Amino acid sequence: MLHIDNLVKTFDGERRKRARSNGKEEAAATKIFAVNDVSFEVGEGELFTLLGPSGCGKTTTLRAIAGLEKPDAGHIAVGERVLFSSKPGEKTVNVPANSRGLGMVFQSYAIWPHMTVFNNVAFPLQVMKRGERPAKREISERVMRVLETMELGSYANRQATKLSGGQQQRLALARAIVIEPTLLLLDEPLSNLDAKLRESLRYELKRLQRELGITSVYVTHDQIEALALSTKIAVMSDGNVVQLGRPREIYQNPNNKFVAEFIGTSNFISGVVSAHRGEQYTVETNDGRLLLDSAADMPGGTEVVVSVRPESMELYEESRPDLPNEWRGSVLTRAFLGDSVDHVIGVGKHELRVRCNPSISIAPGSDVYVRMPPENLSLVPVN
Amino acid sequence: MTTASPALGQETVAEPARWRRWLPTPKMLILGMVGLAIGYLALVPLYYLLWGTFFDGNGVTFGGFERAYGHSQILPLIGNSLWFAIGAAVLSLVVGTSLAYLNVRTDVPFKALFFAASIVPLIIPGILYTISWIFLASPDIGLINRLIEPVFGSGAIDIFTIWGMVWVEGLHLSPIVFLLMVAAFRSMDPSLEESALMSGATRWQVFRKVTVPLTRPAIVASILIMVVRSLESFEVPALLGLQNGIYVFTSRIYFVLRSYPPDFGAAGALAVGLLVLALIGVAMANIVGKSGKNFQTVTGKGFRPRPMELGKWRPVMGVAIVLYFILTVIAPLVVLLYTSLLKFYTAPSWDVFKTMTLDNYRELAGMSKAMTALQNSLALGLGSATLVMAFMAIAAWIVVRSRIRGRHLLDQLAFVPLVIPGLVLGLALSFVYLRSPIPIYGTLFILLIAYVTRYMPYGMRYAVISMHQISNELEESAQVSGASWWQTFRRVLLPLLAPGLLAGWVYILVVSFRELSSSILLYSPGNEVLSILIFEQFEDGEFTVLSALGVVMVLTLILLVSIAYKLGAKVGLNRN
Amino acid sequence: MNRLKLSLAVACTAALVAACGGGPPTSGNSGGAGGADKADYSQWLDLTGEQREEALVKAAEEEGQLSLYTSLSSKIIDELIDSFEETYDVTLEVYRASGEAVLQRVLQENAAGYGGADVVETNAGEMQALGNEGVLQPYQGEALDNVPDDGKFEGWTATRFNVFAPSWNTKAIGKGEQPKTWEDLADPKYKGKLALEVGDFDWYMALHDYWLAEGKSQDEVDKLFTTMAANGKKVKGHSVMAELTSSGQFGVAASNYTYIVEELKAKGAPVELEPLVAPAIVRPNGLGLMKTAQHPAAALLFKDWMLGDGQKVLAELNMTPSTDLEGALGDTERIALDVEKVVKENEKWSKAYEELLAGSDEVK
Known part of the structure; x- marks a missing residue:
């Protein structure tokens, strides 16, 4: 559906400065790669997420798809239609943003404050070319239908700025989908909302996306949002896609430390591979031996990091020597989080965060046993 | 004794507390002072004007109105005035807004030229700008006419028409619009436009349906100021209009003030007419501003202004800008420079180039008053620009943000000086300070007061527009963070207002260099300013020396303005 | 908020009161010397010849300076200053503006009792208006003998045409x-x-x-x-x-x-x-002595000089001196x-x- 190939976008780093002695301009400014050779595909009906910290190039990629940013090189196509193409030796294709027929929701919503709710949504239909523009009545019907879907029907004649944050967000979405775009672009649409509203809208968004079947590209820095919504996630860092996969894959098997760190919280234990048989690895660490399963191919002696999620660990007050990967430690602190209790356990030099069922709460200072089931450990190569 | 002492102690503690309740908070003190200052500055000349208009030796009179408006030429005069004012306002609005939009919101080439093209016409004194246009486009001696003569025949362009007047005045005023609109565009979230673009709108639709409505307060303010400024303008109607008998309001004010005793009644009546027009305008601007709390485009939701790519239009725009630059800056400046090298103006020819000399600059350098005047003008310009913008930033807060009753009165008051003829202002100030125990008559301070009064309306517009665009939340969030009102103002609002305030500051700095009508009455020996010098050279018919002076002034101000923007860029004002 | 309202109201009232300190003069009634002390010219006016000049120079140089309000062009004024200051040890301070502004300023200052100008030099209309307002000191002196009758007026004398x-x-x-x-x-x-x-x-x-x-x-x-x-x-x-x-x-x-x-x-x-x-x-342009002059001797000396040696300076500058109309025309x-x-x-x-x-x- 959406094909991105070898997308490159650079910005001028430092602004050009004049050399004082001869008055001539210095040749070139340093270039910063905002997007560095990014490729991915989004299938029909998918909700594809670009996830990463700010400055990783995810928004630039999205804006390049939208046509708001002109890439330096690469290829962007929706279905058969080429939106952008710039390859050495070929004629550059660059469809302007207003002819791409995409829908977009901005981080700041970009609701036009001088229009009513109705007019905000009607705008994309009203500015269509004469031949394609629906009749006034049809516009009105379509706008009202979308507004109803968004539960904004009763606000149609209100000034757009009189809406609450959540309503503005839904209005922005309504405006983006009223033309039934082939592709919907969402730039951190939930980041300006409070936590509770964010959660409810997250599900709302997912439901809508599924119901309408709109292929979407979603940009966010919030890993929970990404995990909850996406059919596929591309984790970006410094202009590169570092891992691409289904949410579960990415969460459970981060293929590098950045992803593991960025997606949720992880405990990292460094060590050296001592032996492996097929997918069964043994890793020696300062505080003990760990057995784990991994599809990676690493010879003995490789330095590695073992990553384990707090919620994938178990905590016992009694030892269970029959089970593998049990370490002895003591509780340093604990924190009640409502739906869970986090314990920080000191094991040797390591501090491991273990998330437990709220019914379990162990006082600091107590000796405990931490168990890490082999299937929950992932092996992350040290770069 | 033992029982009395704690009681006494309590009282000494309670006393200051009760006292403090009546002690104004710093906020009130500041607001009060600013309100007081504006009221004082505006009301003194207003009172003087109204007194002179409605009272004569015998009591209330409306004779002034009769003498002012009961004139056979009054109807064509009003027609000409409005035609000229509205024409110039529209032209400057179109030019200034387009330049500002291209500069701020697109990747148009030659951005450096913009700076010059949009500021320099403001810097060239009106007398010189108008005269250079006579030399360029007079049907008899105009250089442009001579250039195009082979194609269009002789005298194809006639600057001595209402169109010529509109052209020169409009170009001369366009920098004001440019500065106002640049500030407005800078503080607008570009995603508002991008979302329209994503909706499939063409660039023109985006501009018309989103950009323009969103910058409406700035546009309305621009129109208002431009119309009043053009109604007030003197040089252009005097030099271009009179020749073919095109009379406007100011020519009329000139005639009634020229006679002795000066007919303040009639001049006042004309000024009151202008005042009424202007107040209606301010009220309208306020209504427009109010209908939108929704025009707060600076929302604190961070945005990165990215220039829009013009694509294939980029070269076209580039050519247009170069042409505009040549027409409005290079051509008049070249005429100025050329004239400054002559003994008397002659149309260019080889013989003339041989006689060129630097005598005029030498004469300027030898003028004992020139350095003093330059220093005084600098001090006054910097002082009045800073004072006005500082005061107006606070006044704008009162008008836009506070709920103090009568705050709109403050807005109106700040606008009053715009319509008070400079001569009347000069008279009013000398009247007051000749009798005031504060010994500032005959010093530079009385000029400072005059300048601050005259430029208050502009400062107020620049500040109010910027204030309208800043979301309440930003201020509220600062207050919630525990900041006092003053801290909020200084640390949050001022930095956000800075682009608008800087624009106003630059404007006032530049125009203060040519303030003449009130300076002429108020300066004293030793306190000469540049505009007085210009006036002297003008009266003496020393056009060539005057041109040299103009060249020096333009260079000085370009330097100053560049420094201001460099400093501004350092504190992050120029975001692109 | 109430207190804010109050402070604003106070501000406006205070401004009004300040402005109302006194009614500005309406057109036409601004005449008469105000509170400023009248200068005493009488001790010199009747003197003649060298005696007059000696006495004046002595007194004028003691006064040390002279304030002139004029609408003469700066070039001419500069020449006059140079020439006058070369001859006498008196510093000339000049306020230069259009004739109307000079008139307005003199009247304003006079009404407020502020002794700004010692001598005024401007166009006939404005000079005559000042004469009619009674702010000018009638002049006597031998220098008048050379001035044609259409250059002599109540309180002022033509220096040039x-x-x-x-x-x-x-x-x-x-x-x-x-x-x-x-x-x-x-x-x-x-x-x-x-x-x-x-x-x-x-x-x-x-x-x-x-x-x-x-x-x-x-x-x-x-x-x-x-x-x-x-x-x-x-x-x-x-x-x-x-x-x-x-x-x-x-x-x-x-x-x-x-x-x-x-x-x-x-x-x-x-x-x-x-x-x-x-x-x-x-059309005559003339010079008048202010009744409220702070430097009367210097003022009188300047007028004597303007009708004497000053005339030569004017002639050199293509002006038409009042004492030698025939020479020019x-x-x-x-x-x-x-x-x-x-x-x-x-x-x-x-x-x-x-x-x-x-x-x-x-x-x-």
Whole structure:
């Protein structure tokens, strides 16, 4: 559906400065790669997420798809239609943003404050070319239908700025989908909302996306949002896609430390591979031996990091020597989080965060046993 | 004794507390002072004007109105005035807004030229700008006419028409619009436009349906100021209009003030007419501003202004800008420079180039008053620009943000000086300070007061527009963070207002260099300013020396303005 | 918020009160010296010859400075200052502005009892107005003997004359084509080439009265002026008029000051005014002593000097000194402006002239 190939976008780093002695301009400014050779595909009906910290190039990629940013090189196509193409030796294709027929929701919503709710949504239909523009009545019907879907029907004649944050967000979405775009672009649409509203809208968004079947590209820095919504996630860092996969894959098997760190919280234990048989690895660490399963191919002696999620660990007050990967430690602190209790356990030099069922709460200072089931450990190569 | 002492102690503690309740908070003190200052500055000349208009030796009179408006030429005069004012306002609005939009919101080439093209016409004194246009486009001696003569025949362009007047005045005023609109565009979230673009709108639709409505307060303010400024303008109607008998309001004010005793009644009546027009305008601007709390485009939701790519239009725009630059800056400046090298103006020819000399600059350098005047003008310009913008930033807060009753009165008051003829202002100030125990008559301070009064309306517009665009939340969030009102103002609002305030500051700095009508009455020996010098050279018919002076002034101000923007860029004002 | 409201209200009221400190003078009633002390000139006025000069120089140099308000051009003033300060140890401080501004400022200061000016030098109309307001000290001295009668006025004395005469661009107007009489200005050959100055109603009055006195009927005179106005372009300011004449924008300037034209001519500009059209219309510019002078001796000394050695300085600068009209005009007939009439009928003539110029469109 959406094909991105070898997308490159650079910005001028430092602004050009004049050399004082001869008055001539210095040749070139340093270039910063905002997007560095990014490729991915989004299938029909998918909700594809670009996830990463700010400055990783995810928004630039999205804006390049939208046509708001002109890439330096690469290829962007929706279905058969080429939106952008710039390859050495070929004629550059660059469809302007207003002819791409995409829908977009901005981080700041970009609701036009001088229009009513109705007019905000009607705008994309009203500015269509004469031949394609629906009749006034049809516009009105379509706008009202979308507004109803968004539960904004009763606000149609209100000034757009009189809406609450959540309503503005839904209005922005309504405006983006009223033309039934082939592709919907969402730039951190939930980041300006409070936590509770964010959660409810997250599900709302997912439901809508599924119901309408709109292929979407979603940009966010919030890993929970990404995990909850996406059919596929591309984790970006410094202009590169570092891992691409289904949410579960990415969460459970981060293929590098950045992803593991960025997606949720992880405990990292460094060590050296001592032996492996097929997918069964043994890793020696300062505080003990760990057995784990991994599809990676690493010879003995490789330095590695073992990553384990707090919620994938178990905590016992009694030892269970029959089970593998049990370490002895003591509780340093604990924190009640409502739906869970986090314990920080000191094991040797390591501090491991273990998330437990709220019914379990162990006082600091107590000796405990931490168990890490082999299937929950992932092996992350040290770069 | 033992029982009395704690009681006494309590009282000494309670006393200051009760006292403090009546002690104004710093906020009130500041607001009060600013309100007081504006009221004082505006009301003194207003009172003087109204007194002179409605009272004569015998009591209330409306004779002034009769003498002012009961004139056979009054109807064509009003027609000409409005035609000229509205024409110039529209032209400057179109030019200034387009330049500002291209500069701020697109990747148009030659951005450096913009700076010059949009500021320099403001810097060239009106007398010189108008005269250079006579030399360029007079049907008899105009250089442009001579250039195009082979194609269009002789005298194809006639600057001595209402169109010529509109052209020169409009170009001369366009920098004001440019500065106002640049500030407005800078503080607008570009995603508002991008979302329209994503909706499939063409660039023109985006501009018309989103950009323009969103910058409406700035546009309305621009129109208002431009119309009043053009109604007030003197040089252009005097030099271009009179020749073919095109009379406007100011020519009329000139005639009634020229006679002795000066007919303040009639001049006042004309000024009151202008005042009424202007107040209606301010009220309208306020209504427009109010209908939108929704025009707060600076929302604190961070945005990165990215220039829009013009694509294939980029070269076209580039050519247009170069042409505009040549027409409005290079051509008049070249005429100025050329004239400054002559003994008397002659149309260019080889013989003339041989006689060129630097005598005029030498004469300027030898003028004992020139350095003093330059220093005084600098001090006054910097002082009045800073004072006005500082005061107006606070006044704008009162008008836009506070709920103090009568705050709109403050807005109106700040606008009053715009319509008070400079001569009347000069008279009013000398009247007051000749009798005031504060010994500032005959010093530079009385000029400072005059300048601050005259430029208050502009400062107020620049500040109010910027204030309208800043979301309440930003201020509220600062207050919630525990900041006092003053801290909020200084640390949050001022930095956000800075682009608008800087624009106003630059404007006032530049125009203060040519303030003449009130300076002429108020300066004293030793306190000469540049505009007085210009006036002297003008009266003496020393056009060539005057041109040299103009060249020096333009260079000085370009330097100053560049420094201001460099400093501004350092504190992050120029975001692109 | 209530307190804020209060403080604003207080602010406005205070401003009002400050402004209301006293009513400004309405037009016409601003006369009379205010509270400033009258200067005592009497000890010197009756003196003559060297005795007078010695006494004055001694007193003036003790005073050390002199404040002059004038509408003279800066170039001329600079020369006068140099020459005066070379002769006497007195510093001249000069306020320079247009005639109207000088008048307004003197009246304002006088009404407030502020002794700003010691001597005032400006155009006849303004000087006469000051004389009528009674702020000027009557002058006596031998220097008056050289001044013609039409240069002596109540409280002030003419130091120089501005001479109104037609001038023309020598490139635009061929030899022999130039105006030879005032009536020539109404010649249709100057249509679109003639320039009239919008403030010269006094010139208009003088020429108007001269023609009537010459025996023309009112109709004839009016016809001449309307044709002239129809021929003409309007311009504000004599310097602009001269500059635009020299640049070729105008062919003929109806009523420029001769000294402005002479100046340009001296620089080599293609302008000419000779042979001078007769009669030359002369308007005195004069000097008056302020009753409230802070430096009366210096003021008196300056006036003596201006009517004596100062006249030479003026002559060198192409001006027309009042003590030597013949030297400047030769035997050209001259008519002097009726200064008293200009002041009294100011409004009438300025309005008539304005309407004459404004109406020129319709004739066209």
